[in-house]
Amino acid sequence: MTMFKRIIRIALYTLLVLVAAVVGALVVLTKTERGRANLAGIISTVASTDDRKVTVSGIDGIWSGALTVDHVVLEDRQGAWLVARKVAVDWSPLALLSKNFSAGRIAADRIELARLPVAGTQPSQSGATTLPVSLDITQIDLPEIALGQALAGSGIAELAARGSFKADAAPLALETSLNITRRDGRQGKVDANIHFAPADNKLNLDLKASEPAGGIIANLLNLPDAPSVNIVVTGTGPVANWSGIGTFVVDGQIVAQLTGRHQLTDKGNYVEAKGDGDFQRFLPDNLKSLFAGRTSFDLAGTAIVTGGVEVERANIDSDAVHGTAAGIIDPNGASDLSVELAAKGPPIVLSLGAAAQPVTVAITGATARAFGGGKAPIVDIGASLVSVVAGGTRVDDLVAEIHSDGFDIQDRSGPV
Secondary structure (H helix, E strand, C coil): CHHHHHHHHHHHHHHHHHHHHHHHHHHHHHHHHHHHHHHHHHHHHHHCCCCEEEEEEEEEEECCEEEEEEEEEEECCCCEEEEEEEEEEECHHHHHHHCCEEEEEEEEEEEEECCCCCCCCCCCCCCCCCCCEEEEEEEEEEEEEECCCHHHCCCEEEEEEEEEEEECCCCCCCEEEEEEECCCCCCCCCCCCCEEEHHHHHEEEEEEEEEEECCCHHHHHHCCCCCCCCEEEEEEECCEEEEEEEEEECEEEEEEEEEEEEEEECEEEEEEEEEEEHHHHHHHHHHHHCCCCCEEEEEEEEEEECCCCCEEEEECCCEEEEEEEEECCCCCCCEEEEEEEEECCEEEEEEECEEEEEEEEEEEEEEEEEEEECCCCCEEEEEEEEEEEEEEEEEEEEEEEEEECCCCCCCCCCCC
16 A cells, blocks of 8 residues: 555656646747747747748747737748738637637738649548637738739739638538728729538528729639629528529629539439530630530539439530430449530540640540449440541541440549
């Protein structure tokens, strides 16, 4: 018994020493100027990767509830792309003990966004996305946001953003309000309100964005001559029976109108989408020929609970092509999906491959079918080609057929 008491006493003394050491480390790292500089260095190192460098400088007021940071710099392999200056956070540090980040206000004197970050070389982590903590930010105040020419289109664009953000980790829920306006004498604004609460069967969406000619949105969408843009997206209702509509107006004319519906059924998530518009201007050059003129589409299908997709209908029509698809793809069951594509008039000309060594094909029609059990069904593909041009060589009037006795759809591999 004496030995047991002795062990307990030693353990308690050891615990007290550890607690004192932790408290001492926190005091050194947060209460002294040198300590705060070391803490900023630790945060910068932990947040950085081979593809991303984060620099945090000038931390103060950590435990006072009025945290300030002199500046934060984000860099990728091409250099700095974002700088936040004079960041202030009015928050409750103790709320983190209950896995909540609560802030009455987050502000920055100035945000400088030169461009969007480049993609990293490291593979992204797969799996479900979860929040480590719940977030509740009552006020977001960013009075000066400077966008570089890569985003603004010409010169520097000055914006201001205000809003709020709340996200619950469990059960997952999201509610946000955001207002963005130009502050450089030009017109343009974005208003967004989103409330997504799956546990309460609720999804409300209200997005409005407008800019005159030469605006940021037109530049980001690569619209020729940067015309005026007006976007309205609204949707409301329970998640189990939700519907929404979107309208895209360019230079005063409606160029695209979309409607969508989602229903929760015994099979899974049923989705229906219809649209009509001039989509050609928004697509890469190698796909523009498929969507020449006015294009309409009508899609309906179910993401089934077993992990597959059942296509009730998929119809697309443009001035150049008519396409259909119907059937089911189920890696855990039986699959039978058919796809057909046919030119309405002259052959469809597509440019494939790299720009330095393009392969140009002129096609009048193509078919594809995947059928059989398991995740590697039998696949048959056929195409009627008027011509194929590659590297100065031209071949005319080809009929191409590809057959696989077991093509793994998920890994995109199999015998041919």
